[in-house]
Amino acid sequence: MAQRAGALASPHRAFWDGLTAGARRAEESAGTDVRQILVGEVRLELRFAGNSVREAIFPALQHLERLGGDSPAVVINLWDSTETGVAPPPSPFDLSDLASRGEMAPEPDGPIRVLCLPDAPVFMAWNRDDAQAVVWVRDSASIPGHELASPLRTLLQWMLEPRGVFPVHAASVAREPGGVLLAGFSGAGKSTTSVACLERGFTFAGDDYVALTGIDAPRALSLYSTVKLKGHALELLQGVPGAPRGKKINGVSKEVLYLGEYRPELIRADIPLRAIVLPSHRIAPGVRRTSPANSLRALAAPSILAIPQNGHGTMRYLAALVAALPSYEIGLDGDLDRVAAELAALCEGPA
């Protein structure tokens, strides 16, 4: 990165100014489609220049769309160059500035953070002081598959955490009056368990990422309407009435089903949590209490390591959450009726 004299803008600031100017030109060129989504009490406005970026990423978020209401807390401007003809500003960064998980070296003492997905390429920039973000894509057709299934994940973490909403790697299913948080590493059985529950009268907030908020009355908030499935879990899905095949998205090893497109009533935007449950194929069938530390490890490590962040806010929140809710392990042995019944009992447990 170029060194700057004291009175000149930082590379982050210059890049930010260029991106916001580009977003405005893109809107002038291709028109603007404004959508608002609600995550808990946080209203986010997405300003799409043209259609292609919206068509690519909004389906996973559309179930959160809420018209009217208060002014948005955060505004996100999105455009691509292929449709709008508007190029991004020259990047002031080079490869040596790229830290792990795509974040650029942070602006010293500044409000701007920049993330790059070099495959597409995609740039995302967040200005904390302005409560604004810009997402630039060279071509929406080349947005990475994981970004289509779980769009704007890093930006959402940066935006929501200061507002007391914490995106985490977990699933959540509900059966009135409450629900459970399913935590565990990839392959633990969160998606399989979630789909099995959907077949048996549950609703869900997400199978891979949800947001959490509150301690006295903790809640899981839906972020994405997508369900990612493979193998046995994909076969199970056929039992969900009206379920079409999932879509095979490049770069995602599982098929992705957009649940919000055909069964939006199965999605709960907001689930009051009764317990944390760690599914596992490696323990005997049945439900048993486990330590809060096991839940903390299963929630914190994959959530904090997956997204560039300092992690302290999320870690503090999760430590308080696992102290507030009972933690259980549930053995998965293929008897999904039993698993669903055991989870239903936990959902109906004391608030």
Add this chain to the structure above:
Amino acid sequence: MNTEWLSINPRKVVHETIEGEAILIQLETGAYYSLEGSGPDILHLVDSGTTRQDAVTALEGRYGANGGALATAVERLIDELAAEELIEVGVGAPDAAEAGGAGPTADHNGGFKTPVLRKFTDLQELLLLDPIHEIDDSGWPNAPER
């Protein structure tokens, strides 16, 4: 060596202790850890800023010296934490503003328990996002046309 200051760099490590077990995440390596026994007690002392000698003295004051076994166990854990880059060993006291939050410590009534540090590396691939991809003639970050 005993007067070297010990601390935790909050930019590298996040941790919390709950019901006597500490969970630590090393943000640069992607490894995460569980620390049990009297390990959280030691971690809490380091998080507040201390030297090896002061940490041993503080814990011997709580649990008794136990013929030097406590000191040996503390030293061993400090070495292990330093090797895993979970704590930093330097000279002089750190900036007070860098000290991390303190967490609840282990139960003292049961006496000193040998610290046990378990390491998990199954999530390290999350940090291995490789920025070195093919680029086109216009340079990074533009990937070549497919």
